[in-house]
Amino acid sequence: MSTVEEQFLARAIALATQNVYDGGGPFGALIVTPDGRAFEGANRVTANNDPTAHAEVMAIRNACSSLGTFDLTGCTLYTSCEPCPLCLAAALWARVDSISFAADRHDAAKAGFDDAVFYEFFEAPVAERSMQVRQMELPDSASAEPFRAWADLPDRIDY
């Protein structure tokens, strides 16, 4: 006898396994609304030529598109594997309430995926990072221009 949460997580795992046979990566996820509606996603990175098409991102996009919103407040994200930094940040921006996962970043690493490596990137000193991320100084404080336009817009939609 399993709980509702275990059933949602089992569904995420079943999606992940099926997705391997459908040409995607071994990851599946669901967004579940407070009233129990579920929106599914599976990893389509190589299938869609989209490095952001992780299972959690696909589930979030599916839920938002279906519900006509960019805000998933109150929803839970169930995922077959601990969200990588991309998916964790996507969940934060989507304002989901909580995340439940099955396998973790170390299981993903054993299967050949860089989730754990990329968490370490976030924690590494800037000088030791594998990818350079640098600020360029521009003349005339040009960098502030988009934010000035945003501040001046009377009917802007905040998020």
Place this chain on the structure above:
Amino acid sequence: MSTVEEQFLARAIALATQNVYDGGGPFGALIVTPDGRAFEGANRVTANNDPTAHAEVMAIRNACSSLGTFDLTGCTLYTSCEPCPLCLAAALWARVDSISFAADRHDAAKAGFDDAVFYEFFEAPVAERSMQVRQMELPDSASAEPFRAWADLPDRIDY
């Protein structure tokens, strides 16, 4: 007289400003290939009901879709504002070489965006986090099932 890099960054800023008037957030970005082709993106979170439609993610998707690849090795990402954790992780997964940005996370915070807050989320102790992220123990090591299917797949495409 501006460098090529400054010109790409100026283009990202121009995209960001124009995007405000086109119903999007104040962010723009470009992926530039080693041979100088540029693929643009702008923030469409509220316009597309997609919380992952950040400028950098849109530029990466655009470049990958146009080039027919999920791997942007050798490319540079230019963005009007420091990439948030979502966009930084997207750039890592896309394997871009480097990122150059204009405004930073603190400028974004002043304009009302949570980029800096979400960076702090990554650094916070788990117990102090605003969103719960937890592993559930499942019976029969079901969580390893998708990775077993993946390992057994003879023609899998690694990424």
